[in-house]
């Protein structure tokens with residue numbers, strides 16, 4: 001590519017809300033055939049809200065929420081914010097946590113007012129040697145609505161679940177349709193549960209879902225696709241997404257996301273929505289056509 005045409009493209013990209021790191025990113029993007037999108041914060045608003053607290057028999061709803069929210073004070077995860085805010089909005093006073101530990105891709109644990117408390121997905125529950133059998137049907141019903149379910153464990157037994165919802169961004173359906181029309185195969189990768197992932201992906205025309213993915217697995221999924229000869233772009237917003245953004249042929253960060261994601265990416269979508277990818281693709285095509 002000539003320096004001039006790249007400069008023009010970079011300038012036009014910036015006007016269209018796409019920051020292009022370098023000429024290589026633009027060149028590689030023209031060849032991309034597969035687009036991996038993170039769910040939370042990329043397809044969705046990334047601002048989940050607490051929807052329901054469902055205690056197991058013998059446990060109190062407000063107490064289950066108090067334990068969960070007390071633990072989450074120590075976490076920076078968007079799910080944590082939803083739970084803390086939900087508790088405060090319901091007038092629940094929080095306790096104190098000691099021995100706090102965040103378990104990446106699974107949840108959080110620690111001691112609240114002296115009791116052993118954990119909060120997270122089924123993986124975390126299983127790591128503790130427990131099951132959430134009594135809550136399975138309830139959990140599935142919430143997930144079928146696209147909600148994310150987390151289990152609260154108190155002193156070695158599941159005490160209830162909390163459900164949060166994170167709405168799909170207004171711009172997502174049209175952007176995904178346009179990307180599909182441009183010929184991309186679209187794969188959603190998420191640390192969230194398969195059922196929740198399916199419910200969210202349902203109306204969006206997503207070709208494939210990879211759910212229950214641990215953060216380190218996103219980069220591996222990309223590497224495997226590359227080994228199969230695919231040229232892969234990855235769109236994500238989180239700290240967790242940085243290795244995958246770096247592994248991808250083109251990493252695409254949400255401008256609204258974590259700094260480390262932006263640093264790892266070839267493109268940054270200033271407005272934080274996928275419309276920018278449609279514009280970037282047109283720009284890449286036009287620029288490369290000019291050069292050849």
Ligand code: ADP
Pocket residue numbers: 038039040072075076077079080104105106107108119120121148149150189190191192193213214215238240
């Ligand atoms: P994503 O790919 O959707 O950003 P993460 O890898 O961050 O997901 O988390 C995957 C799952 O682990 C979440 O859906 C949730 O069930 C659980 N989890 C992670 N962090 C927390 C937390 N701070 N509190 C409760 N659950 C958590």
Ligand code: MG
Pocket residue numbers: 038039040041042236237238
């Ligand atoms: Mg995310």
